[in-house]
Amino acid sequence: xxxxxxxxxxxxxxxxxxxxxxxxxxxxxxxxxxxxxxxxxxxxxxxxxxxxxxxxxxxxxxxxxxxxxxxxxxxxxxxxxxxxxxxxxxxxxxxxxxxxxxxxxxxxxxxxxxxxxxxxxxxxxxxxxxxxxxxxxxxxxxxxxxxxxxxxxxxxxxxxxxxxxxxxxxxxxxxxxxxxxxxxxxxxxxxxxxxxxxxxxxxxxxxxxxxxxxxxxxxxxxxxxxxxxxxxxxxxxxxxxxxxxxxxxxxxxxxxxxxxxxxxxxxxxxxxxxxxxxxxxxxxxxxxxxxxxxxxxxxxxxxxxxxxxxxxxxxxxxxxxxxxxxxxxxxxxxxxxxx
Amino acid sequence: xxxxxxxxxxxxxxxxxxxxxxxxxxxxxxxxxxxxxxxxxxxxxxxxxxxxxxxxxxxxxxxxxxxxxxxxxxxxxxxxxxxxxxxxxxxxxxxxxxxxxxxxxxxxxxxxxxxxxxxxxxxxxxxxxxxxxxxxxxxxxxxxxxxxxxxxxxxxxxxxxxxxxxxxxxxxxxxxxxxxxxxxxxxxxxxxxxxxxxxxxxxxxxxxxxxxxxxxxxxxxxxxxxxxxxxxxxxxxxxxxxxxxxxxxxxxxxxxxxxxxxxxxxxxxxxxxxxxxxxxxxxxxxxxxxxxxxxxxxxxxxxxxxxxxxxxxxxxxxxxxxxxxxxxxxxxxxxxxxx
DNA sequence: TAACAGTACGTTACCGGTAACCTAATAACG
DNA sequence: CGTTATTAGGTTACCGGTAACGTACTGTTA
Numbered sequence: 183x184x185x186x187x188x189x190x191x192x193x194x195x196x197x198x199x200x201x202x203x204x205x206x207x208x209x210x211x212x213x214x215x216x217x218x219x220x221x222x223x224x225x226x227x228x229x230x231x232x233x234x235x236x237x238x239x240x241x242x243x244x245x246x247x248x249x250x251x252x253x254x255x256x257x258x259x260x261x262x263x264x265x266x267x268x269x270x271x272x273x274x275x276x277x278x279x280x281x282x283x284x285x286x287x288x289x290x291x292x293x294x295x296x297x298x299x300x301x302x303x304x305x306x307x308x309x310x311x312x313x314x315x316x317x318x319x320x321x322x323x324x325x326x327x328x329x330x331x332x333x334x335x336x337x338x339x340x341x342x343x344x345x346x347x348x349x350x351x352x353x354x355x356x357x358x359x360x361x362x363x364x365x366x367x368x369x370x371x372x373x374x375x376x377x378x379x380x381x382x383x384x385x386x387x388x389x390x391x392x393x394x395x396x397x398x399x400x401x402x403x404x405x406x407x408x409x410x411x412x413x414x415x416x417x418x419x420x421x422x423x424x425x426x427x428x429x430x431x432x433x434x435x436x437x438x439x440x441x442x443x444x445x446x447x448x449x450x451x452x453x454x455x456x457x458x459x460x461x462x463x464x465x466x467x468x469x470x471x472x473x474x475x476x477x478x479x480x481x482x483x484x485x486x487x488x489x490x491x492x493x494x495x496x497x498x499x500x501x502x503x504x505x506x507x508x509x510x511x512x513x514x515x516x517x518x519x520x521x
Numbered sequence: 522x523x524x525x526x527x528x529x530x531x532x533x534x535x536x537x538x539x540x541x542x543x544x545x546x547x548x549x550x551x552x553x554x555x556x557x558x559x560x561x562x563x564x565x566x567x568x569x570x571x572x573x574x575x576x577x578x579x580x581x582x583x584x585x586x587x588x589x590x591x592x593x594x595x596x597x598x599x600x601x602x603x604x605x606x607x608x609x610x611x612x613x614x615x616x617x618x619x620x621x622x623x624x625x626x627x628x629x630x631x632x633x634x635x636x637x638x639x640x641x642x643x644x645x646x647x648x649x650x651x652x653x654x655x656x657x658x659x660x661x662x663x664x665x666x667x668x669x670x671x672x673x674x675x676x677x678x679x680x681x682x683x684x685x686x687x688x689x690x691x692x693x694x695x696x697x698x699x700x701x702x703x704x705x706x707x708x709x710x711x712x713x714x715x716x717x718x719x720x721x722x723x724x725x726x727x728x729x730x731x732x733x734x735x736x737x738x739x740x741x742x743x744x745x746x747x748x749x750x751x752x753x754x755x756x757x758x759x760x761x762x763x764x765x766x767x768x769x770x771x772x773x774x775x776x777x778x779x780x781x782x783x784x785x786x787x788x789x790x791x792x793x794x795x796x797x798x799x800x801x802x803x804x805x806x807x808x809x810x811x812x813x814x815x816x817x818x819x820x821x822x823x824x825x826x827x828x829x830x831x832x833x834x835x836x837x838x839x840x841x842x843x844x845x846x847x848x849x850x851x852x853x854x855x856x857x858x859x860x
Numbered sequence: 861t862a863a864c865a866g867t868a869c870g871t872t873a874c875c876g877g878t879a880a881c882c883t884a885a886t887a888a889c890g
Numbered sequence: 891c892g893t894t895a896t897t898a899g900g901t902t903a904c905c906g907g908t909a910a911c912g913t914a915c916t917g918t919t920a
Binding site: 237240253261270271306307376415418442470472 | 553576577578579580581583584590592599600601602603605606607608609613614616622623624625626627638642643644646651662752753754756757782783786787790808809811812813814824
């Protein structure tokens with residue numbers, strides 16, 4: 183079943199070629215689906231490939247081809263975040279369909295960690311990179327520009343991308359939600375978020391929301407930004423903190439739905455009626471919100487669309503097809519019933 | 522700043538060596554931290570590495586070394602699952618610390634998809650694989666055993682692993698919870714789960730629970746297994762289904778905490794008191810449970826311990842250190858207040 | 861029918877490192 | 891003090907593919 187011969191115990195292309203009675207180069211052409219061989223030759227080669235159980239060596243292929251590999255590097259803040267996970271799933275699927283392998287890195291919102299990872303991944307000659315850090319070190323930007331490697335920055339629509347950008351406009355999401363909350367007559371509004379290391383994209387939504395408040399001559403009555411990762415309990419606890427501090431609020435804008443849900447349950451546990459006593463707004467249309475007694479007021483985003491769009495954009499760039507530098511993924515404010 | 526010379530525009534090891542006035546081989550030794558060079562030589566080489574901005578070519582390195590690369594392939598059912606994400610995060614961190622790169626695949630609980638992915642990843646000569654599918658095709662098992670590549674199967678403690686296994690004992694988790702629920706005097710017990718494609722590990726917990734019931738001369742009053750992925754709403758909806766079907770239950774065992782939480786809110790929305798009217802038990806100690814009014818009765822598992830343990834086990838095997846074939850990650854039943 | 865283009869291959873060199881082996885100096889030793 | 895280990899470093903071959911180019915052979919056209 184398994185015929186060993188080369189030192190590594192694998193069947194090499196040379197052996198396949200010999201068995202098929204053609205040159206190594208011809209076998210290579212057949213396997214790469216290049217041109218320059220007859221149908222008969224293809225059959226001979228493929229028959230031996232099957233019979234010998236030939237496994238192509240992509241390391242040798244990448245090495246020999248002088249160009250890049252079929253590796254795509256993808257960096258995210260955390261893998262253990264349902265929303266990043268969803269994007270990863272969709273990206274990974276789209277990339278795999280075109281024969282790319284995903285190499286993953288988690289930078290935990292630290293540009294320095296990201297830089298280290300990028301240097302590492304570049305030594306694999308990746309065909310492209312997908313980055314979801316929203317801020318990079320100067321060295322990172324220079325390095326990537328110098329290498330000329332296709333790079334897609336995702337999540338936030340970056341107006342001056344390293345190469346390309348696919349994402350949501352977080353600032354606008356916040357601004358739109360700000361106007362919506364104001365339109366419901368609230369004026370005494372707080373913000374609850376969490377930043378473990380460096381500010382994430384929630385900070386941009388907060389800014390957008392704040393700008394809507396400013397247009398109405400207002401500002402956040404209070405802000406509670408925990409030094410922690412976003413989570414249900416962070417939302418719960420952050421709400422407790424902010425309410426203890428300011429006494430009461432008309433409404434709270436949360437960094438994301440997970441925290442908003444945590445806040446929802448804190449308010450409920452204190453017997454507050456939502457939205458009569460307090461309004462709650464989130465971001466991200468997370469699945470967890472589906473079990474709330476009311477529909478959560480939030481911004482609906484499609485993680486699937488983002489992931490697929492990012493993968494498609496990168497692949498197009500790799501293939502040299504003309505490509506937009508910036509692709510916005512649409513978002514929609516879902517009024518819900520919690521504001 | 523950037524001195525180009527070779528065709529690819531990169532600085533090669535040869536150039537570094539020439540600049541440092543040593544041979545290519547010596548430069549290679551220095552960079553790999555091998556032996557056979559003086560401190561002075563190291564400094565000369567490292568200075569040129571810095572000055573020229575040398576980026577090692579791991580593809581060439583892997584190719585030249587005849588052996589395996591520093592790639593570790595990791596497959597999970599879904600990336601967009603908070604619990605798998607948490608394990609990935611911890612695994613990825615532990616692997617990165619030792620210089621390994623993670624290549625990820627999602628098999629969606631399909632052994633065939635997993636097989637395709639494994640064939641693909643093998644062409645990168647990975648140093649090892651971490652698999653979280655709990656069932657594999659025959660071809661997969663044969664292929665991996667024939668290759669002799671280090672493989673760690675995680676999540677479930679596999680009693681006949683391909684190579685090594687690190688995980689929880691899901692059957693025991695279910696059995697223990699079954700005994701606990703029985704000890705609270707419940708007898709009319711249902712099960713709610715979800716299997717999108719093939720049965721996942723929840724099925725094993727269900728079996729364990731069922732065996733505890735059987736020892737008491739009982740069985741599940743009803744089982745509701747949705748054809749869907751686990752999720753909050755799946756738990757909500759599954760509970761609605763099962764209760765509509767059987768009228769009432771003393772308690773429900775859920776596939777995991779996410780579904781249990783969904784069920785909790787369904788019951789709450791129907792005005793049922795927990796645990797007086799109905800008991801709820803889950804698995805996985807997920808963060809979302811922290812916002813419930815009561816502590817959820819569940820099995821506490823450490824995703825971090827699992828991830829780190831899996832990575833450590835694999836690395837030890839790669840390095841040829843003696844290693845247990847099976848490593849159990851402890852779990853603990855948290856009585857909580859919902860049963 | 862000679863000149864030419866196109867197809868189907870084969871040959872050669874090379875990618876950028878690393879393993880294996882070799883050499884020259886120095887240190888250790890009886 | 892001669893012999894033997896040890897250390898620092900150089901030489902050579904090679905990994906398994908692919909790019910670039912060369913060469914038969916076939917069919918077409920002036």
